């Protein structure tokens with residue numbers, strides 16, 4: 414990819430709006446400003462200060478008056494103090510497709526290239542304005558729809574993940590230097606005292622790595638959202654609960670068993686966490702020859718079972734007024750399929766205390782945890798259900814505010830680093846360890862850590878990351 418030419422693109426969304434911001438970045442930026450924008454000397458002499466100026470669709474021709482395209486605010490950012498680290502000019506045209514198209518065409522006639530998706534951020538990365546994990550956070554922040562998504566992205570953009578990774582790397586580099594000193598004298602055995610010291614210095618690094626890796630299970634959910642399914646036999650009250658949690662009549666509810674044939678997914682926010690909530694078809698096993706209707710029903714049931722297997726958590730609804738035997742069998746199956754399961758007794762507005770008590774004791778063998786009682790009709794117990802669901806998804810990581818691993822790429826690299834450190838410790842604890850081999854493992858760990866913050870020139874990785882950005886970012 415050419416990083417030497419001058420690029421431009423609208424950095425605001427397409428369509429009519431109050432303003433449409435056009436960003437120009439690269440070595441020709443100053444020259445272009447002089448050609449296409451009035452009061453250019455004032456603009457270029459005052460970086461980071463917005464100036465109201467006429468904008469033109471063609472360069473000046475001596476002796477001829479030019480008609481301006483627009484009058485707008487123009488801001489110059491002198492390299493390296495700009496988003497990309499290059500000379501940048503941002504032109505805040507009035508929003509609207511004609512003005513944007515005309516000005517972009519004028520720029521292209523002056524030799525400017527239309528920026529590719531993510532190219533401004535890629536230049537920012539290549540010019541050292543931010544590291545790779547921060548560039549990824551820019552894309553995440555733009556894509557975020559909930560508080561949790563925005564928060565984990567912002568923390569990463571602030572460089573806190575980068576700092577944490579750098580903190581893991583620093584003592585490893587020191588240790589590597591020490592070990593390499595031994596490599597110069599291969600005939601000498603490593604002193605036992607040194608071995609002990611090296612092992613001791615690796616232990617806390619390993620513990621930190623394990624902690625960050627553990628944070629990925631919730632960090633991933635913060636970034637990507639959680640998939641949660643409502644599961645139970647027909648008529649257990651699943652669709653009613655979906656509607657109740659959504660606060661709208663989304664799914665059809667009737668007293669007829671088998672009303673819900675297909676899964677219906679809707680998003681809700683749980684303390685800022687994005688949850689994709691699925692109402693599923695009631696699960697029934699039908700032995701023997703199936704009628705046409707039953708065949709259709711079983712396709713829905715297959716989908717429900719898929720949700721059981723693949724969801725991050727399951728809310729199992731149990732209707733104590735219906736046959737308990739098939740519900741018990743299904744609960745056992747659900748527990749096998751999904752590690753995170755909440756059992757809730759539905760329609761509690763119709764049950765008296767004694768009935769609830771008896772049902773709870775019947776369920777104790779299958780579900781020793783606290784069974785929830787809910788009523789979608791009376792909107793009772795649902796606040797507690799939401800809290801339980803959040804705690805279950807969050808696990809030990811109750812606060813969305815600390816440094817968490819939330820990106821699969823980072824998780825893989827850190828896992829590699831941890832494996833290498835484990836291998837190094839294994840060598841050091843074995844008989845007659847060779848300094849070269851230990852050093853090799855530590856170098857492997859450092860390379861993997863560097864991949865996270867992007868001390869990489871691997872073009873494939875870079876292209877993969879930046880191609881996911883939108884144009885203008």
Ligand SMILES: Nc1nc2c(ncn2[C@@H]2O[C@H](COP(=O)(O)OP(=O)(O)O)[C@@H](O)[C@H]2O)c(=O)[nH]1
Nearest residue numbers: 648649650651652653666667668760788789790
């Ligand atoms: N009294 C009462 N009835 C409910 C409640 N939830 C669902 N129902 C009724 O139970 C029947 C089945 O509900 P539905 O949500 O369609 O169950 P699904 O088949 O599991 O989706 C309908 O007649 C609902 O009105 C509740 O909390 N209280």
Ligand SMILES: [Mg+2]
Nearest residue numbers: 651652672673
């Ligand atoms: Mg239903």
